[in-house]
Amino acid sequence: MTDNPPELMLVSGAANSGNIVGWFISTKLDGIRVTTHGQNIITRGGIILPIKHGVRLRPGVRLDGELTMNNLFRSPGNRHSNDDVMRELSRGNYGALRVVWFDIMLQAPFRDRLRLLQSIHCLQSGHTRIGNLPHLNEILAGLMAAGHEGAVLRSPYAVYASGRSNKNCFKVKF
Numbered sequence: 001m002t003d004n005p006p007e008l009m010l011v012s013g014a015a016n017s018g019n020i021v022g023w024f025i026s027t028k029l030d031g032i033r034v035t036t037h038g039q040n041i042i043t044r045g046g047i048i049l050p051i052k053h054g055v056r057l058r059p060g061v062r063l064d065g066e067l068t069m070n071n072l073f074r075s076p077g078n079r080h081s082n083d084d085v086m087r088e089l090s091r092g093n094y095g096a097l098r099v100v101w102f103d104i105m106l107q108a109p110f111r112d113r114l115r116l117l118q119s120i121h122c123l124q125s126g127h128t129r130i131g132n133l134p135h136l137n138e139i140l141a142g143l144m145a146a147g148h149e150g151a152v153l154r155s156p157y158a159v160y161a162s163g164r165s166n167k168n169c170f171k172v173k174f
Contacts, residue, residue, distance in 0.1 A: 006035040006042055006062070006105075007162030018167070020153055024110065024127040025139055028150035028171050029100055031068035031085045037061070041099060051094050057120065064160075065101035065125075072148075079147060100125050102152075103160065110169075111156035127154075144174045 033044040038057035041049045049067070057063070069080040069088070088096045102125035104113040114127055130136045130153075143151055150173035158168035 006044060006046070020136065020155075021130055021132055022156060023130050024114065024154045024156065025130055025136065026102060026125045026127045026152050026154075027143060027148050028152050028173070029066040029068050029072075029102075029125065030079060030082055030149050031066040032082065032089075034065055034067045034099060035105065036063050036065075036099075041067070043067070049089070049094075051097065051099070061116075062105040063101045063117070063120075063122070064103040064105050065099050067097055067099050070096055070098050079149060098123060102127070105160055107159055109156060110154045110158045110160075113160060129156075140172065148174070150174050 034041050034049070035044075036042065036057075038061070041051050043049065051067075067085060067089075069084055072080060085097065088094075101117065101120075101122050103110075104117050106113055106116070117124060128139060130139070140151060150171055152169070152171050155168040158165075
């Protein structure tokens with residue numbers, strides 16, 4: 001365990017009443033929040049995991065992501081839960097797990113962090129830019145029909161900050 005647990009940004013469940021056209025949307029994953037600086041994977045609680053991920057990062061860059069099951073669903077519409085991830089971790093069954101990266105811990109607007117993340121060879125959460133409200137509804141309907149837990153919406157201008165996020169980054173749960 002590390003002496004300094006990472007200070008990750010936690011998305012808020014509060015809705016934003018403003019215009020979200022041009023924002024980014026991605027699937028909300030159910031698992032354990034983790035970070036890496038290119039060597040170890042560290043949980044939000046500060047536990048160093050013995051999982052190799054092969055991501056090469058320049059000094060000072062830290063990725064923010066989610067440790068999930070390799071197979072997100074037990075069966076159609078029946079998602080694995082955080083408890084399933086914990087069970088596999090306690091068994092040492094790391095082959096059943098994967099890390100999906102969705103952000104970089106830099107003090108920069110999300111659109112710039114996303115551009116940098118996309119230049120790194122790693123498994124990433126797909127971010128889609130919202131074109132208009134019908135487009136948003138189409139994306140949400142697709143995620144819901146696929147049995148996902150929800151979605152995360154981020155302003156392209158949101159700056160990474162540890163702790164609970166504000167109106168510039170929020171989750172929608174189904």
